[in-house]
Amino acid sequence: MRSSPLLSQLMEALRCLPGVGPKSAQRMAFHLLQRDRSGGLKLADALQQAMTEIGHCQTCRTFTELEQCAICSNSKRGESAQLCVVESAADIAAVEMTGQYSGRYFVLNGHLSPIDGIGPSDIGLDLLSERLANERISEVILATNPTVEGETTAHYIADLCRQYEVTATRIAHGVPIGGELDLVDGTTLSHSFAGRHRLS
Amino acid sequence: MRSSPLLSQLMEALRCLPGVGPKSAQRMAFHLLQRDRSGGLKLADALQQAMTEIGHCQTCRTFTELEQCAICSNSKRGESAQLCVVESAADIAAVEMTGQYSGRYFVLNGHLSPIDGIGPSDIGLDLLSERLANERISEVILATNPTVEGETTAHYIADLCRQYEVTATRIAHGVPIGGELDLVDGTTLSHSFAGRHRLS
Numbered sequence: 001m002r003s004s005p006l007l008s009q010l011m012e013a014l015r016c017l018p019g020v021g022p023k024s025a026q027r028m029a030f031h032l033l034q035r036d037r038s039g040g041l042k043l044a045d046a047l048q049q050a051m052t053e054i055g056h057c058q059t060c061r062t063f064t065e066l067e068q069c070a071i072c073s074n075s076k077r078g079e080s081a082q083l084c085v086v087e088s089a090a091d092i093a094a095v096e097m098t099g100q101y102s103g104r105y106f107v108l109n110g111h112l113s114p115i116d117g118i119g120p121s122d123i124g125l126d127l128l129s130e131r132l133a134n135e136r137i138s139e140v141i142l143a144t145n146p147t148v149e150g151e152t153t154a155h156y157i158a159d160l161c162r163q164y165e166v167t168a169t170r171i172a173h174g175v176p177i178g179g180e181l182d183l184v185d186g187t188t189l190s191h192s193f194a195g196r197h198r199l200s
Numbered sequence: 201m202r203s204s205p206l207l208s209q210l211m212e213a214l215r216c217l218p219g220v221g222p223k224s225a226q227r228m229a230f231h232l233l234q235r236d237r238s239g240g241l242k243l244a245d246a247l248q249q250a251m252t253e254i255g256h257c258q259t260c261r262t263f264t265e266l267e268q269c270a271i272c273s274n275s276k277r278g279e280s281a282q283l284c285v286v287e288s289a290a291d292i293a294a295v296e297m298t299g300q301y302s303g304r305y306f307v308l309n310g311h312l313s314p315i316d317g318i319g320p321s322d323i324g325l326d327l328l329s330e331r332l333a334n335e336r337i338s339e340v341i342l343a344t345n346p347t348v349e350g351e352t353t354a355h356y357i358a359d360l361c362r363q364y365e366v367t368a369t370r371i372a373h374g375v376p377i378g379g380e381l382d383l384v385d386g387t388t389l390s391h392s393f394a395g396r397h398r399l400s
């Protein structure tokens with residue numbers, strides 16, 4: 001028995017968040033009501049604004065409410081001749097965290113998946129072709145996920161790069177640093193052997 | 201470097217939720233943007249409504265947007281002569297889940313804490329006295345938390361009940377069902393021994 005329809009509605013709505021089940025939805029709702037109503041109202045506004053105003057960067061397709069995202073409109077990064085292709089905007093955050101890459105990005109917002117009817121134009125490859133034709137790009141770094149679809153997509157884009165005489169590279173996959181060999185799955189380990197390189 | 205101020209604002213705002221750190225805030229924001237904008241908008245509305253419209257039941261002080269919550273306005277439960285006192289509205293949900301209690305409730309929305317300046321009227325004890333004086337209540341079940349403050353509050357309310365010649369009972373504390381004796385802390389185990397009862 002619920003004491004309040006609005007409270008039930010809030011608990012239900014919170015479950016749209018990944019990893020939030022009935023139990024944590026309840027804990028969240030009570031926490032906000034009891035201790036942080038102003039935080040709850042700020043979150044309502046932030047959600048409202050983000051869901052309605054955030055679109056995609058016209059250059060790299062990442063999330064932004066502007067025509068161009070902060071990275072694409074950064075002139076220093078615009079000078080780079082490297083373009084890193086990722087499946088999702090979240091991947092940009094992960095690459096940025098490494099602090100090792102200072103080039104540009106292109107976000108597919110998905111991967112090729114003929115079975116789901118997702119073809120080249122659905123993942124922005126017409127826009128990518130345009131960029132390969134018109135921009136000074138010397139290397140496309142393919143950082144799609146190491147899944148069947150991610151690999152297929154990487155190979156498709158590598159073919160596209162060949163047409164524009166641009167080098168395509170694939171990020172390395174193998175045993176994670178700090179990981180233990182006997183805990184790594186067989187596919188990763190095979191990849192790791194196939195991708196071995198000389199040390200001396 | 202963030203590609204979008206609104207996205208940063210959303211990630212920041214999501215951290216008002218208990219248990220949500222920077223990493224899960226990011227995952228939540230991207231999930232909503234990529235896959236569930238309508239869910240995000242529904243959540244914005246639910247938060248807005250809940251934070252502004254939910255107040256407290258005039259009878260039991262639980263959260264509700266109505267004058268009286270669903271439990272207090274349920275005539276069947278109003279017939280009960282039992283009143284269960286809990287510290288927070290979330291505790292009602294926990295008791296209801298047991299399916300074992302069909303009486304009424306009273307929510308303190310806190311506990312006595314002289315050091316924080318929280319006295320009897322701050323936890324609604326004037327309203328509780330009124331109820332003890334005017335309603336047909338035969339037993340007050342004290343289900344405050346087994347903490348120093350919860351115990352103090354329980355004893356204070358027990359004294360109050362004595363004035364109105366109403367029986368006050370305290371819920372049992374001890375080794376949890378399914379718990380193992382050697383994993384239970386010493387205080388709980390002492391409680392468990394002190395609260396022992398005859399089996400034959």
Ligand SMILES: [Zn+2]
Pocket residue numbers: 057058059060061062068069070071072073
């Ligand atoms: Zn961009």
Ligand SMILES: [Zn+2]
Pocket residue numbers: 257258259260261262268269270271272273
């Ligand atoms: Zn009520």
